[in-house]
Amino acid sequence: MARSMTGYGKGESPGPRYRARAEIRSTNHRYCDIAPRLPRRAAALEDRVRRFVQSRVERGRIDVFVDVEDAEDVPKQVIVDKGLALAYYSALKDMQRELGLSGDVEVSLLATLPGILEHREHEEDIEVLWRSLGIALDGAMQSLLEMRETEGESLSADILARVESVGACVLKIKARAPLIVDYYKQKLDNRIREMLPSGALDEMRLAMEVALYADRVNIDEEIVRISSHLEQMKASLASTQAVGRKMDFLIQEVNREINTIGSKAADAEVGALVVEVKSDLEKIREQVQNIE
Helix, strand or coil: CECCCEEEEEECCCEEEEEEEEEEEEEECCEEEEECCCCCCHHHHHHHHHHHHCCCCCEEEEEECCCCEEEECCCEEEEECCHHHHHHHHHHHHHHHHHHHCCCCHHHHHHCCCCEEEEEECCCCHHHHHHHHHHHHHHHHHHHHHHHHHHHHHHHHHHHHHHHHHHHHHHHHHHHHHHHHHHHHHHHHHHHHCCCCCCCCCHHHHHHHHHHHHHHHCCHHHHHHHHHHHHHHHHHHCCCCCHHHHHHHHHHHHHHHHHHHHHHCCCHHHHHHHCCCCCCCHHHHHHCCCEE
């Protein structure tokens, strides 16, 4: 069944080294546009995240939100720049002597000076981080796809009903087509008989004129092509692949053929059916904009 392009999913991984959470939101888009938003510590994994998502979806604007925390207490490291501390101490003692100041240079004072103490983050284990993040992403993607498939079922059912409606109208047009020629023949016959003296009607000339008209308004090829396109639409809706672009093309082709029928068959009843078909096609087009 065709899938919708809109959906939401979230997933998380409890550890053991990292706690990762992922949210994925998708909306309509002509192409596959993936926008990962990762914390700085996971920035190196952006390309992997992008490839992971792209392997599961083919169309849509995909926003990926990732959050990562340490799942356990990680020892913090504070580095003391002893050389800089000694330089500060010497400079302060020199200033104290020159200014004639009293007192001692305390450790608490040195600790506040720039560059003495440096807090270093532990080095990230990218592969371990990716394993945790991959679990969270997989859970979020599963939820997203389930939502897209559920909405896709509703969209497909509505589109299929309208495709059937178009098919029914085309069958009515097909049944009406021969009557158009008969009506034209009778109308032409009556008009000629009114204009010419009795017995002056050239039956052969009338038959040729009717034959030319029948050829000009023949819509058999258009009917066959429309029927083929409608069957392809039904098959596409039953597919699990991305079919949105194909459906767009088929709608365009059906619309082109039905316009040709409307211009060929100068008949009020056929004209009304053509308008009904075009109305259904427009509604199908609107729904297909949501299909992957």
